[in-house]
Amino acid sequence: MTTQDQSNETARCFGLVLLSVFILPFSASLACTFHILGGIFSPEESGAVLRTKNSSRPQKIILVTGVGMAKGLALARSFYLSGYRVIGADFEDLDSPCPGRYSQSLSAFYSLPNTDNDKATDAYNTRLVGIIQAERVTIWVSCSGVANALQDAYAKESIERHTACKCIQFDVQTTSSLHNKGAFMEQCKDRGLPVPETHEVKSNQDITQILAASRISNPERKFILKSIGLDDVNRGNMTLLPLPTERDTKLYLSKLPISKPNPWILQQFIPGGEEYCTHSLVVRGEVKCFVACPSAELLMHYTPLPSNSPLSRAMLDFTVEFVRRSPNPENMTGHLSFDFMTSEKGSSYCGIEKNIYAIECNPRAHTAVVLFAQHSPEMKAMVNAYLDAIDESESQAGTEGLVVPPANIKPRYWIGHDLVSLLIHPMLLWCFGLIDFNHASSDTIEFLRHLLTWKEGTFEVWDPLPAFFLYHVYWPSVILYAWCYGRHWSRINVSTKKMFTC
Template structure:
């Protein structure tokens, strides 16, 4: 039955792509014709008008929305953009078809023998052949440490600068237990966190906590990449000791595969941030509500106290880092807000806790993909990494209305930023799934009406995170070539999965 169910799900999604293909073809043709007829339809190029030198920029991860967003932003500012990404099973990366790229390169597969060396050598060759001035790393979690190693070698052997932290910083931010330790060392509030290497250790900590803090709950998370267990939000301890022991006994915990036992933050308010750090200074920042699988992005307003506190947390983390001047890269925090009164970084009756840091670009950067000075300022902030720490504001421009002579060189999305969604995700989650549940009798017509209304709101008032009318081909390839072929390849190879993230092109195994 499971095999039949997996097959039905696979081919129903492929069929859904085929059903919507005529509509997508019409949109693609109209956009292409309009671009050919009216050059004024395209966003204006602003880089040369601002007196900035034209640079050659390498963006890796252009198959994901975040990498594509940044590649387009550099292109619109008249910089030459080279793209690179992984392409498994001969399935084309959707970003390679973007108008913003002058060239695209395929990177070595993650599971190939000697991958790290091949990956770094490939990046080095691309950088040398194209005389790259700036490498903007937008790769995923799987290559975090390889990107860090590549950064050190690239900057040592070439003149290219990298938007990527070094190995020590990446390891500190990427590994959850190291990140929590770093926050504590910087006197920043953190939830109680333990790195555990055995089941007995887990049970001992839970037993001790039950005596000291009877109401406190914990969640267990694997340290490494583990799609099967990363979504498990079981609160421990369970109502009975026997149930707790049984749950823990099913997990594979050892010194070679440690886990994190972390205090659960009640309240359910989760937020994420995207930050660009250049020479230890916070240059770009956006914060928005988050979720375990985030597919809708709406920025928090800059006068929101939570937004201000997350910004301040990021700045304090940098200011209290001994090597801040050498830190250039992306820093994306995940936060939980405890609505209970407590000690720490309080906002009224709320306490803000960091639960994770991703030392890479966050998909929330799509909120910068809007015509206006903020996009140009964002590009200038990235380009400033090419210059020394003392020259970061040498272009003499106003950023978000701020004088670069001041300490506040912070670029943020405009106040009228349009929220982002992905139509491929919404069609399934807001139309198909509710309809199937209605047929099964688990929901009523009011639920269908509500989800349909949300879908229409997104369709007419929001923007797709991958589609741009002046650059329509990547979204077309994403929904009608990349995902159908990827889903079929997973089915053919017998890989079981629970969810897919349309924006990051990630399949979660189960």
């Protein structure tokens, strides 16, 4: 990294921290006011907590892990507002406390050990089992991050061996096969479901041979490379292959860390396509909750597709068929999320004008679940769908039909992201003459539209402290830690606490 790059990174880091400090007095006064007056602003549904506690029926206790992320916090709040005792847990460092631990929806919070190695995974499993036994947890709702989905699968099997707790989490075999991009594509092919042409590659020679064959059979076809494992550096690389010359292609490939221990996938590029993501809850092989929305490489805005739209129905049909055609669908209980690309060309799928192609599966909760977290009958129905995981003889809340977000749901945004990306950054570029005024003003108008008509993804009037600690404690401490220890990063996903290293 050059001296200029180091200076730019220092300016960026301290600029973000100073922005947080500058806004702190306003945020603190707002958070304190709402926290003190929380009883006034709290949805009337919160009164159900007392009714449940006083009920003669044993109270169901819900453990939600991942409450530091917006998706976990949204689910914890939904259970709380529906009258259940909620225990929260998440990974936590001493210098960057989990924002979700301060939520009013939690009766207790537990820190979890990191899962960096096999010994740490054992400690993680032991910790979860201990929490569940100590708190007499009825259901564990796993909200995994991308790095610990498989660890949660191992934890599920350990929990079910040692406790009577029901787990909203797929088993190890299912999670590992869906988490692996190449294995997922093979499963889709076996089930007769639409996916782009995909190859697992373990060397540059594999790639050049596939590209050479495609050049003969499909001269217009282009491909992109994706790392199967976690790779923040190359995650957003959308270089189309082959390049204009064979020499350029070989030179490009020589810079990528592709090997037998680190295989990648070579996947057909869908020209002119749009990307979508979905979130669904599956209970014993039945899709209980579903939402689809437009996606992006760094997704920070969530606007649901109408549930009755042909495109949403096609993605729902794909999800239902994927589960139904699985070897043992009755054993599948967990979160299931797909990424899709659409194409204008070719025959339609499920009677719509666009083809849909599954490009990736995430066997974990998607942040799109925040679109259910609005005080409404649909939120109650979602909670009841989770409770269906309890044996029917024990469950008092069965769901009939598919649960989708309410029709009047507000799109979600995160003000910390939009303030920088849509207001401050464009204005700085305009001041330095790098963009014109129309571009900067357009972004400003978009920011104001989100502020006035959308809903902040973490902030709740009746539960303001998680958002306060997210923006004024967690992210400033993480950014300063990265700068102090020379950890270079390119982007931040505010909602998932993900910092992309480079």
